[in-house]
Amino acid sequence: MKTFLNRFVVWAPRILCLLFAGFISLFALDVFEENRGFWNTTLALLMHLIPTGILLLILALSWR
DSSP states (O other): HHHHHHHHHHHHHHHHHHHHHHHHHGGGGGGGGSSOOOOHHHHHHHHHHHHHHHHHHHHHHTTT
């Protein structure tokens, strides 16, 4: 039982962080609703994905 609890405590935050990163990435999809050119859409998409990148960077640094 203790092994299951230890594994749960280690993996639950990692999985929740990945799910949250996926959730906030969904908000970047509103960029495609506006009628912009290719480069403006790409730039707007990258700007909307900055919080996701920061979150994934924090997750990668704290993985251990």
